[in-house]
Amino acid sequence: MKNYFQEISYETFQNIVTSSANPSLLCGNGLSINFEPQLTLNSLGENLYKTHTHIVKFSDYKVISPKMKPVLLPNYKATIKYLEQVIHNAEEFLDFFSDAVNFAKGITNPQVIEWITDNKFNTKLVMGFGPLDYVTDLIKQAESSDSAFKVNYEYWTILIYFALVLAQAPSNIYISPEANKFVKAVAIGAEQSLGIGSNNQPDYFLKTCENGMFTYLRLLLATNILLVGNGYHVEQMSKWDFFQRDVLKQFFALFNYVLTTNYDLLVEKITDGAVSHLHGCYTRQPQIVLGQSLGVFIDAVRYDLSSILIGDYFVAKSFYATTVHMAQKSSSNTKINFHQEVLKQIIEKEKSDTIVIFGLNINNDYHIVRDLQVFLYQSGMPQANIIFCYFSKEDRTAFREAYESCITYSEELNKYVQEHISTYTIDSHSILQRFFIERDKRIY
Numbered sequence: 391m392k393n394y395f396q397e398i399s400y401e402t403f404q405n406i407v408t409s410s411a412n413p414s415l416l417c418g419n420g421l422s423i424n425f426e427p428q429l430t431l432n433s434l435g436e437n438l439y440k441t442h443t444h445i446v447k448f449s450d451y452k453v454i455s456p457k458m459k460p461v462l463l464p465n466y467k468a469t470i471k472y473l474e475q476v477i478h479n480a481e482e483f484l485d486f487f488s489d490a491v492n493f494a495k496g497i498t499n500p501q502v503i504e505w506i507t508d509n510k511f512n513t514k515l516v517m518g519f520g521p522l523d524y525v526t527d528l529i530k531q532a533e534s535s536d537s538a539f540k541v542n543y544e545y546w547t548i549l550i551y552f553a554l555v556l557a558q559a560p561s562n563i564y565i566s567p568e569a570n571k572f573v574k575a576v577a578i579g580a581e582q583s584l585g586i587g588s589n590n591q592p593d594y595f596l597k598t599c600e601n602g603m604f605t606y607l608r609l610l611l612a613t614n615i616l617l618v619g620n621g622y623h624v625e626q627m628s629k630w631d632f633f634q635r636d637v638l639k640q641f642f643a644l645f646n647y648v649l650t651t652n653y654d655l656l657v658e659k660i661t662d663g664a665v666s667h668l669h670g671c672y673t674r675q676p677q678i679v680l681g682q683s684l685g686v687f688i689d690a691v692r693y694d695l696s697s698i699l700i701g702d703y704f705v706a707k708s709f710y711a712t713t714v715h716m717a718q719k720s721s722s723n724t725k726i727n728f729h730q731e732v733l734k735q736i737i738e739k740e741k742s743d744t745i746v747i748f749g750l751n752i753n754n755d756y757h758i759v760r761d762l763q764v765f766l767y768q769s770g771m772p773q774a775n776i777i778f779c780y781f782s783k784e785d786r787t788a789f790r791e792a793y794e795s796c797i798t799y800s801e802e803l804n805k806y807v808q809e810h811i812s813t814y815t816i817d818s819h820s821i822l823q824r825f826f827i828e829r830d831k832r833i834y
Contacts, residue, residue: 406814419750426628551598579604583600596713599709616695621655632829653671679714733758737762753788760796
């Protein structure tokens with residue numbers, strides 16, 4: 391087993407990257423936070439109500455597909471109408487999401503869990519976790535922070551899935567709470583259906599994507615990051631002029647490819663180069679994705695959110711992303727490449743042999759780890775490197791656990807991952823202090 395999670399110095403990091411034939415850099419939200427501290431989870435949560443009031447007035451949702459229009463558009467409109475009836479101020483907005491947390495707590499009743507499991511609505515992935523694990527995490531985060539807005543808010547979409555599933559549960563197992571506004575919003579957002587499939591897990595993933603609350607949350611969360619983080623006009627980020635960008639360019643210049651899970655255009659603006667977005671990006675160009683176009687008006691200018699992949703791992707990052715890829719055959723849909731297509735091209739076809747991961751919290755992004763492992767194997771390269779840059783020891787531990795849990799392939803693939811991919815970790819502070827130099831400081 392070669393270099394398995396070896397901790398390295400910056401000098402070793404530099405040697406590995408510069409000696410690689412085709413190195414790539416994969417950036418996460420940790421990069422953007424350096425330029426806009428408001429992008430932290432707490433700050434994003436604090437701004438959600440303001441964003442809610444904005445999208446109620448200024449969202450622009452169109453359904454182009456003749457088959458989907460009679461379903462998706464009425465579901466979204468019904469959801470917005472209901473939300474306008476029950477949310478008039480920040481306190482009522484908080485109550486709405488507190489109801490979501492209360493619903494999540496009801497799911498963890500042992501009798502309910504048993505019914506969900508027996509009916510295969512919590513099918514676990516080979517990595518060992520299932521949709522219920524996200525519910526548990528959401529509850530823990532809400533309780534530890536004493537706020538519904540300090541959780542990983544990409545988890546909210548999995549509660550839509552369970553609200554739909556439990557609506558079919560026998561009354562002796564579960565009765566939907568009539569006073570729970572989140573549950574009622576999901577029910578209202580499910581008035582129309584494409585009528586595809588039966589009562590199994592993938593079909594309820596589809597029902598989730600049809601739901602008006604799913605569309606609403608996509609608009610809410612994507613717009614919130616856009617507004618709070620100045621994701622399109624990144625030069626308006628509060629610390630845009632704080633760092634010496636010519637020094638930062640030296641860091642990005644170490645890599646042949648730059649990828650990001652962020653939606654903002656920060657790296658493009660810093661480097662003036664091409665960047666691959668694994669989860670979509672903000673644009674002013676109208677797009678159609680899966681027969682829909684999601685947008686928001688800000689100062690009378692429409693920003694397109696159609697390609698933004700946001701939400702839980704099971705529904706948004708896996709099922710929805712796969713469905714979008716399958717729908718690319720339709721000429722009406724804009725060609726969008728998500729994580730799998732992008733990584734396959736860069737690793738398997740372009741033979742990128744070293745992947746540096748910087749500023750990425752791996753929770754909810756297990757698909758990226760598996761894509762890296764599988765495509766490196768399929769590339770046929772005899773040796774490859776993955777370097778994870780961690781900001782805290784907790785991040786390092788989380789990545790190692792995620793990486794190891796993904797190694798559940800065939801004997802041959804497992805052997806390749808364990809013996810032919812060298813994995814390293816490095817404290818990102820050693821990179822920050824060399825390249826994130828304040829404008830008023832000299833470089834020594």
